[in-house]
Amino acid sequence: MALAPGPDLLGDGSGDERPKWDNKLQYLLSCVGFAVGLGNIWRFPYLCQTYGGGAFLIPYFIALAFEGIPLFHMELAIGQRLRKGSIGVWTTISPYLGGIGLGCFTVSSLIGIYYNTVLTWVLWYLLNSFQNPLPWSACPPDRNLTGFVEECQRSSSVSYFWYRQTLNVTADINDSGSIQWQLLVCLVASWAIVYLCIIRGIETTGKAIYFTALFPYLVLTIFLIRGLTLPGATEGLTYLFTPKMQILQNPRVWLDAATQIFFSLSLGFGGHIAFSSYNPPRNNCKKDAVTIALVNSMTSLYAAIIVFSVLGFKAANDHGRCLDRNILSLINAFDFPDQSISRDDYAAVLAHLNVTQPERVAGLGLESCHLEDFLDKSASGTGLAFIVFTEAILHMPGAPGWAVLFFGMLFTLGLSSMFGNMEAVITPLLDMGVMPRWVPKEVLTGVACLSCFLASIHFTLHSGNYWLEVFDRYAASLNLVIFAFLEVVGIVYIYGMNRFCDDVAWMTGRRPSLYWRVTWKVVSPLLLLTIFVAYIALLARAPPSYRAWNPQYDQFPTQQENVYPGWVQVTCMLLSFLPVLLVPAVALAQLLVRHRRKKKAALQDMHLKPQDSGAC
Amino acid sequence: MEGAENAFKVRLSIRTALGDKAYAWDTNEEYLFKAMVAFSMRKVANREKTEISHVLLCNVTQRVSFWFVVTDPSEKHTLPAVEVQEAIRMNRNRINNAFFLNDQTLEFLKIPSTLIPPTDPPVPIWIIIFGVIFCIVIVAIILLILSGIRQRRRKDKGPSEVDDTEDKCENTITIENGIPCDPLDTKGGHVNDAFMTEDERLTPL
Numbered sequence: 001m002a003l004a005p006g007p008d009l010l011g012d013g014s015g016d017e018r019p020k021w022d023n024k025l026q027y028l029l030s031c032v033g034f035a036v037g038l039g040n041i042w043r044f045p046y047l048c049q050t051y052g053g054g055a056f057l058i059p060y061f062i063a064l065a066f067e068g069i070p071l072f073h074m075e076l077a078i079g080q081r082l083r084k085g086s087i088g089v090w091t092t093i094s095p096y097l098g099g100i101g102l103g104c105f106t107v108s109s110l111i112g113i114y115y116n117t118v119l120t121w122v123l124w125y126l127l128n129s130f131q132n133p134l135p136w137s138a139c140p141p142d143r144n145l146t147g148f149v150e151e152c153q154r155s156s157s158v159s160y161f162w163y164r165q166t167l168n169v170t171a172d173i174n175d176s177g178s179i180q181w182q183l184l185v186c187l188v189a190s191w192a193i194v195y196l197c198i199i200r201g202i203e204t205t206g207k208a209i210y211f212t213a214l215f216p217y218l219v220l221t222i223f224l225i226r227g228l229t230l231p232g233a234t235e236g237l238t239y240l241f242t243p244k245m246q247i248l249q250n251p252r253v254w255l256d257a258a259t260q261i262f263f264s265l266s267l268g269f270g271g272h273i274a275f276s277s278y279n280p281p282r283n284n285c286k287k288d289a290v291t292i293a294l295v296n297s298m299t300s301l302y303a304a305i306i307v308f309s310v311l312g313f314k315a316a317n318d319h320g321r322c323l324d325r326n327i328l329s330l331i332n333a334f335d336f337p338d339q340s341i342s343r344d345d346y347a348a349v350l351a352h353l354n355v356t357q358p359e360r361v362a363g364l365g366l367e368s369c370h371l372e373d374f375l376d377k378s379a380s381g382t383g384l385a386f387i388v389f390t391e392a393i394l395h396m397p398g399a400p401g402w403a404v405l406f407f408g409m410l411f412t413l414g415l416s417s418m419f420g421n422m423e424a425v426i427t428p429l430l431d432m433g434v435m436p437r438w439v440p441k442e443v444l445t446g447v448a449c450l451s452c453f454l455a456s457i458h459f460t461l462h463s464g465n466y467w468l469e470v471f472d473r474y475a476a477s478l479n480l481v482i483f484a485f486l487e488v489v490g491i492v493y494i495y496g497m498n499r500f501c502d503d504v505a506w507m508t509g510r511r512p513s514l515y516w517r518v519t520w521k522v523v524s525p526l527l528l529l530t531i532f533v534a535y536i537a538l539l540a541r542a543p544p545s546y547r548a549w550n551p552q553y554d555q556f557p558t559q560q561e562n563v564y565p566g567w568v569q570v571t572c573m574l575l576s577f578l579p580v581l582l583v584p585a586v587a588l589a590q591l592l593v594r595h596r597r598k599k600k601a602a603l604q605d606m607h608l609k610p611q612d613s614g615a616c
Numbered sequence: 617m618e619g620a621e622n623a624f625k626v627r628l629s630i631r632t633a634l635g636d637k638a639y640a641w642d643t644n645e646e647y648l649f650k651a652m653v654a655f656s657m658r659k660v661a662n663r664e665k666t667e668i669s670h671v672l673l674c675n676v677t678q679r680v681s682f683w684f685v686v687t688d689p690s691e692k693h694t695l696p697a698v699e700v701q702e703a704i705r706m707n708r709n710r711i712n713n714a715f716f717l718n719d720q721t722l723e724f725l726k727i728p729s730t731l732i733p734p735t736d737p738p739v740p741i742w743i744i745i746f747g748v749i750f751c752i753v754i755v756a757i758i759l760l761i762l763s764g765i766r767q768r769r770r771k772d773k774g775p776s777e778v779d780d781t782e783d784k785c786e787n788t789i790t791i792e793n794g795i796p797c798d799p800l801d802t803k804g805g806h807v808n809d810a811f812m813t814e815d816e817r818l819t820p821l
Contacts, residue, residue, distance in 0.1 A: 130742070
């Protein structure tokens with residue numbers, strides 16, 4: 001184990017050359033921007049909706065207190081203390097643990113590659129929002145100009161725009177198709193924007209973060225005011241937030257709450273370690289950790305209010321149109337005067353007709369319109385952003401303006417998360433001295449961005465959406481949990497809990513209390529282990545499958561459930577386990593190197609000894 | 617006539633289209649409708665002699681919906697549906713305008729309407745905005761790279777200038793602590809300030 005360097009020595013040594021934050025606000029905004037991302041908008045509200053509304057907040061805040069905040073504090077503290085990126089930190093703690101840092105670095109690169117593709121899609125929608133009417137508002141007419149394109153008519157104009165005109169998705173992951181050039185062009189632009197903002201590391205990121213971290217909050221507030229004044233918003237809010245306590249008996253709720261907190265705070269990437277390594281050595285990282293974690297959770301809640309009010313508006317709208325369709329059928333069939341049945345009279349009229357002419361009414365094929373059915377429709381991820389929300393925006397007055405604001409907000413949210421991601425990749429490279437000293441930092445960041453861009457071209461193929469799901473599910477989830485677990489165990493048991501507490505006391509002025517020590521030693525590792533085991537159990541239960549958009553499917557527009565072909569399953573395994581294998585691989589390599597050095601030293605001693613005896 | 621081979625059902629939704637300004641459907645409006653249909657037929661070759669009396673309406677309901685046929689001048693046979701359909705399609709816009717309605721509120725149930733072809737601007741709007749954003753980003757990147765190069769050059773020049781003057785100081789006899797050697801150089805080395813006067817507050821070595 002390495003000798004403990006005194007705090008002063010470490011502080012002076014690398015403090016002079018290491019870049020610094022201009023002020024504390026930049027650092028806080030960068031961490032907040034990294035933590036607050038697309039998941040706060042499109043994952044948390046979905047979980048709230050699925051798991052009993054307000055009742056979900058209970059497991060969520062418990063997970064925050066016992067898993068999120070302790071792990072977060074630990075990452076910030078270790079980065080600030082050892083003043084290096086993830087690879088440097090772990091090599092300093094113990095050369096045998098360098099694999100953890102290398103693994104975090106690999107996972108961050110993989111995630112950075114596919115995360116920017118989502119930004120590309122957001123950018124594409126943003127660019128298309130500057131027109132009235134919005135391109136996804138109506139189906140395009142078919143070639144004879146007699147009706148609409150069949151695929152669009154059977155699904156909806158919004159789905160058609162997403163699946164056909166944006167992604168041009170194939171029906172099968174095997175069928176790669178060609179590159180969608182519009183997406184490729186947007187991909188170039190989004191990587192150029194990322195490069196522009198991280199070109200000189202935190203010097204440029206620190207300036208860009210003022211806009212990218214604060215703009216989403218401005219837009220969220222504007223949407224809050226708009227959302228709450230929409231008709232149907234209050235019904236949506238009350239229905240979706242009303243707690244349904246019995247759902248807490250389902251263990252899945254607790255698992256998803258723990259997972260959500262973990263991914264929401266962006267733990268295990270090494271990005272927070274990188275950010276805090278640029279801090280002055282004596283900085284109260286405990287206060288920072290608690291503040292940033294709470295800001296992140298409050299943002300999730302804030303976004304959930306907005307999403308629920310817009311969903312309520314959409315449900316009320318859909319319900320109204322369902323009623324209108326039924327009323328029109330009745331009017332046309334029974335020749336009532338135009339507009340003679342209002343939405344309120346509909347129930348009474350239908351009841352009367354059911355009594356007098358039940359066969360005719362049955363023959364009409366009326367839909368059943370209940371508001372709760374529409375409110376229960378939930379969506380997460382890209383489905384929420386690109387299908388549900390875009391449709392809701394269509395019905396707001398001034399739709400293009402709202403679309404621009406919404407996609408601008410999504411873009412800046414994703415961009416600030418990309419900063420953290422790329423810092424997690426670039427800071428270790430800088431610390432390891434991969435490029436010679438005379439190569440300027442701009443070249444290193446340029447090379448990093450260029451390599452990630454070339455790797456992400458694959459996602460602009462027609463099957464790119466399916467591959468993105470593969471990366472999202474297998475490259476990110478398992479690995480981050482494992483690395484966070486190894487981080488906690490490594491710091492608590494190998495670096496030493498007492499040594500770590502001394503460091504924290506030196507940095508913040510106060511020794512960590514019992515709460516911190518218990519959560520670090522016992523609770524958080526246990527929670528992470530449980531998440532990992534549960535994940536494996538869920539994955540092993542069924543062969544991995546995906547949902548494909550297939551116009552030829554007989555139950556179209558429902559998506560077809562396909563099983564992944566063999567070679568894709570192998571890729572999933574590789575993505576899940578290769579980064580983790582780096583840990584034992586590096587440990588083994590270190591063992592061999594040490595072994596060889598010891599042997600060399602022993603041989604040299606043997607050569608020296610006979611000479612000494614001879615001289616004497 | 618209802619359901620007959622060459623008869624068409626028409627459905628109007630006047631209140632949906634015009635709201636408060638809706639007019640009532642009466643026999644005068646029916647007369648106008650017959651006139652529009654006759655007008656459309658007269659534009660077809662061989663049917664220039666169609667009169668208003670050749671257009672027959674029946675089954676007018678409160679919805680407002682009704683059936684109509686067009687008969688030939690002998691009033692014994694009805695004109696084939698294909699011809700009537702063709703005529704209505706060609707003049708659909710004028711028929712709609714006569715009643716302040718559109719394709720959705722004045723429906724001919726068996727006649728599909730021709731949709732407006734999509735008017736694509738020569739350059740899609742998204743490309744224009746993309747071009748603007750991309751140019752700004754590229755210019756900003758170039759500016760940052762250039763300013764970085766300039767900063768680095770200034771840093772390189774700075775330490776080398778200090779080195780030169782230090783060498784010159786060492787060539788003269790005295791080595792001073794912290795006294796800039798520039799005044800010594802500009803005086804051409806004739807006067808050695810270090811040995812000038814005791815008034816000079818110089819720290820002894």
